[in-house]
Every structure is written in C-alpha cells, then in structure tokens.
Amino acid sequence: MTTIQKTSALQIKELLSGVSEHGNRHLTEAETDLIQTNILLKEAISKLSASFMAIHEAVEAQRQMVEAVLANQDVDNGAAAALQAHSLQVGVHVNAAVTGLQFQDMTNQLITRTMRRVIGFRDVLVAMGVESDALPVEIDEAALTLLVGKIAEAMQARSTILENELWKAVCQTHMESGDIELF
Amino acid sequence: MAKTILAVDDSGSLRQMVVFSLRAAGYQVTEAVDGQDGLDKAKAQVFDLVLTDQNMPRMDGLSLIRALRALSTYQRIPILMLTTESSDEMKAKGRAAGANGWLVKPFDPQRLTEVVKKVIG
Numbered sequence: 001m002t003t004i005q006k007t008s009a010l011q012i013k014e015l016l017s018g019v020s021e022h023g024n025r026h027l028t029e030a031e032t033d034l035i036q037t038n039i040l041l042k043e044a045i046s047k048l049s050a051s052f053m054a055i056h057e058a059v060e061a062q063r064q065m066v067e068a069v070l071a072n073q074d075v076d077n078g079a080a081a082a083l084q085a086h087s088l089q090v091g092v093h094v095n096a097a098v099t100g101l102q103f104q105d106m107t108n109q110l111i112t113r114t115m116r117r118v119i120g121f122r123d124v125l126v127a128m129g130v131e132s133d134a135l136p137v138e139i140d141e142a143a144l145t146l147l148v149g150k151i152a153e154a155m156q157a158r159s160t161i162l163e164n165e166l167w168k169a170v171c172q173t174h175m176e177s178g179d180i181e182l183f
Numbered sequence: 184m185a186k187t188i189l190a191v192d193d194s195g196s197l198r199q200m201v202v203f204s205l206r207a208a209g210y211q212v213t214e215a216v217d218g219q220d221g222l223d224k225a226k227a228q229v230f231d232l233v234l235t236d237q238n239m240p241r242m243d244g245l246s247l248i249r250a251l252r253a254l255s256t257y258q259r260i261p262i263l264m265l266t267t268e269s270s271d272e273m274k275a276k277g278r279a280a281g282a283n284g285w286l287v288k289p290f291d292p293q294r295l296t297e298v299v300k301k302v303i304g
Contacts, residue, residue, distance in 0.1 A: 103289070
C-alpha cells in the first residue's frame with residue numbers, strides 16, 4: 001500500500017471541503033431565490049386575478065345596463081349590432097385572460113422541480129464534506145479510492161432518486177390552450 | 184337544478200379560473216385542495232362530474248380516480264383529468280384508472296365549458 005504524501009492528502013481534504021462548503025452556500029442562496037420567486041409569482045397572480053375579476057364584474061354590469069337601455073329605446077340596427085360585436089370581443093379577451101392567468105400553476109411546478117434538484121445536489125455536497133472532514137491527514141491510496149467511490153455512489157443514488165421523483169410534468173413552452181381528449 | 188361539479192386542484196389560482204369559467208356557464212362548482220380533500224367531499228355528496236388535477240400532495244389524481252371508482256356511487260360518474268401532463272403514457276394510466284377524458288392545461292374557458300356540456304349536459 002502506498003501512503004499518499006501528507007501534503008497531497010491535506011490538499012485533497014481541503015479541496016473536497018471547499019467544494020462542499022462553497023457549493024452548499026451557493027445552492028442555499030439559489031434555493032432562497034427560488035422560494036422568493038415563487039412567493040412573488042403567487043402574490044402577482046393573486047393581484048392579477050383579483051383585478052381581472054373586478055374588471056369582469058364591472059364590464060358585465062355595464063353590459064346589463066346597456067341591454068336595459070337598448071330594450072327601452074329605439075336604437076338603430078347598426079348600433080345594436082356594433083354593441084353585440086363588442087360584447088363578443090370582450091368575451092374573447094376574457095377567455096384569453098383566463099387561459100393566461102393559469103401560468104402560475106405551471107411555473108410553480110417548474111420552480112418546485114428546480115428547487116428539489118438544488119436541494120438534492122446540496123445534500124450530496126454536504127455528504128461529501130462530512131466524508132472529507134472525517135479523512136485522516138495521512139491516508140493510503142486504498143482509503144482514498146474508497147472515499148471517491150462512496151462520493152460517486154452517493155451522487156448516483158441521489159440522481160436516481162431525483163430522476164424517479166422529478167417526472168417532467170410541464171412540457172408546455174407557450175400559453176395556448178392544451179389538447180382535449182374524451183375516451 | 185344546476186349540475187354539480189367537483190374541481191380538485193392544489194393550485195388556488197387554477198381552481199379560481201375553473202370556478203369562474205364553469206359558474207359563468209351555470210354549473211355549481213365545489214372546490215377541493217388535493218386528492219384527499221376531493222375524496223372526502225365526493226363521499227359527502229355525489230357530484231355530476233369530477234374534474235381533477237394529477238400532481239397534488241396527499242393524494243394524486245390517479246389515486247383519487249381509483250378511489251372514486253371503488254365507490255358504488257361513483258362507478259358511472261364522469262371524471263375528467265385537467266393537468267399539465269400530456270404524455271401518452273400518463274393518458275393511458277388515466278384511462279386505465281377510470282378517467283373519461285384528458286384535458287391539458289392551460290384550458291380555454293369556452294372549450295372547457297363545451298366539453299363539460301358534452302359530458303353532463
């Protein structure tokens with residue numbers, strides 16, 4: 001068995017600890033940013049939805065008033081037809097708005113998926129740091145090979161878990177309404 | 184009497200849009216926040232239609248459908264999935280679980296109303 005030079009072993013230990021520490025720090029920041037993004041998106045959609053509902057109610061009330069006026073007065077066919085066309089236009093825009101307002105559901109799923117990957121990777125780096133901290137200053141090649149193997153195994157196990165859990169549920173790249181299929 | 188619909192989704196904003204679209208068409212809509220909540224509400228009242236998301240905490244959509252189909256009161260009640268999932272594999276799973284249809288998000292209110300009308304009138 002060959003013993004790795006003291007300085008080399010120390011450098012390896014420091015490298016692994018460094019990667020673990022820095023990686024952990026940056027990924028924790030990434031997780032924090034993702035959480036904040038999700039909070040802001042949720043709040044934005046809440047405000048947008050409330051405004052949309054209020055506008056819709058107001059437009060609907062106005063439409064009913066116009067219909068009441070039309071029913072009580074002689075209005076030429078052209079004006080009545082124009083009002084009807086306008087009403088249909090409003091309906092089209094309302095439908096488009098309702099479709100668009102569903103973006104938060106999809107982006108929330110994508111952000112949650114990303115967060116889980118970030119957390120998963122951070123767990124691996126933390127585990128790597130723990131293993132490297134436990135390394136003696138003088139180790140032989142066999143022990144180092146064992147350590148590298150353990151780290152690789154931990155990463156592979158975490159990757160497998162994540163791939164199984166993080167089924168890609170959102171494939172949409174635009175906000176057009178999706179397919180409908182009746183069985 | 185208005186037809187009743189149970190809308191199951193863990194997204195509050197999504198449920199709001201479903202409720203808005205279907206109530207405007209004259210349906211009575213009850214919300215559930217996840218599969219378990221949906222199952223509890225379905226057991227308390229027999230709805231004319233169940234509209235459910237797939238990816239939810241506590242109980243996902245496919246599990247909810249299987250649980251509903253195991254109830255004698257829900258053997259023939261139409262159940263539609265409303266989900267971001269669009270793969271043939273998932274649709275096949277939905278069909279096998281007992282779903283009657285698959286709607287991919289985002290939905291258009293007019294198209295949603297048309298398909299609901301087609302299914303329950």
